Amino acid sequence: MIAALVLLALFFASPAQDLILQDCPDCPKMVTLPASPELAGRWALGQTEITFDQWQHCVAAKACKGGQDDHGWGKGARPVINVTWSDAQDYVRWLRKRTSKAYALPTERVWDYAARAGTKTAYPWGDQIGKNHANCRDCGSRWGGQSTAPVASFAANPFGLYDMNGNVWEWMEECWTDLPTQAPNEQSEAVCADRVIRGGAWYYLPPMAKSAARAKFTAAQWSYTLGFRVARPVNSGDKE
Numbered sequence: 001m002i003a004a005l006v007l008l009a010l011f012f013a014s015p016a017q018d019l020i021l022q023d024c025p026d027c028p029k030m031v032t033l034p035a036s037p038e039l040a041g042r043w044a045l046g047q048t049e050i051t052f053d054q055w056q057h058c059v060a061a062k063a064c065k066g067g068q069d070d071h072g073w074g075k076g077a078r079p080v081i082n083v084t085w086s087d088a089q090d091y092v093r094w095l096r097k098r099t100s101k102a103y104a105l106p107t108e109r110v111w112d113y114a115a116r117a118g119t120k121t122a123y124p125w126g127d128q129i130g131k132n133h134a135n136c137r138d139c140g141s142r143w144g145g146q147s148t149a150p151v152a153s154f155a156a157n158p159f160g161l162y163d164m165n166g167n168v169w170e171w172m173e174e175c176w177t178d179l180p181t182q183a184p185n186e187q188s189e190a191v192c193a194d195r196v197i198r199g200g201a202w203y204y205l206p207p208m209a210k211s212a213a214r215a216k217f218t219a220a221q222w223s224y225t226l227g228f229r230v231a232r233p234v235n236s237g238d239k240e
Contacts, residue, residue, distance in 0.1 A: 023099040026057040031160045032234055038113055045114045046229035048151035048162045049079035063094035071224055077150040079168045079227040085195045085219040088171045088228040105173040106231040108180045111198050115211040117159040122210045124157040129206040134166030136200055136209040148202050166209040168227040172196035176216035194218055201225035
């Protein structure tokens with residue numbers, strides 16, 4: 001019982017601030033992932049999905065196109081939605097130019113490692129969806145089946161990442177294949193109709209919010225269930 005309480009306390013604890021990178025005032029906060037033999041090098045992943053506010057900095061710089069519909073739910077700290085895979089690529093290109101860092105969409109391998117966050121269960125908090133752990137249909141939250149939620153409305157996972165399960169699906173770098181890509185290599189330049197999406201969304205039932213869940217989406221289309229977060233390699237010169 002005591003061990004279980006300790007684990008729960010660790011899960012709901014705030015992420016250590018020395019793990020957070022931010023390369024510019026307008027840049028998203030990035031969580032440095034623990035080193036892993038599963039990954040090529042060290043990686044940082046966006047602490048949250050990219051929000052409308054963060055997206056607007058790119059729009060203001062004329063590097064991203066605006067006009068994404070928020071469906072009347074509000075913008076601000078909610079994840080930007082109705083963006084195509086190419087729109088997401090515009091944003092990471094803007095970050096690369098702004099910071100001289102190698103920003104990209106996450107590969108499935110990086111995203112999967114970050115979503116599981118050292119856990120072996122269906123969700124970071126256990127094998128059952130429980131109540132109010134994530135934004136998905138029948139997940140016990142005020143937004144489930146209704147709309148997106150402001151990012152970080154739920155507890156972070158053990159790596160300090162928010163909304164890896166639910167809220168909005170997230171674009172991956174790779175083209176869709178029936179099995180997850182095993183190489184850490186990127187396929188951003190490959191021509192393909194469908195790209196991988198991960199994480200589930202507010203509209204979908206709990207099985208799609210499992211850490212292992214994956215789906216495909218037409219790269220040229222957008223949806224009110226789909227957004228993205230960014231990744232970048234961590235270099236020896238980075239200050240945590």
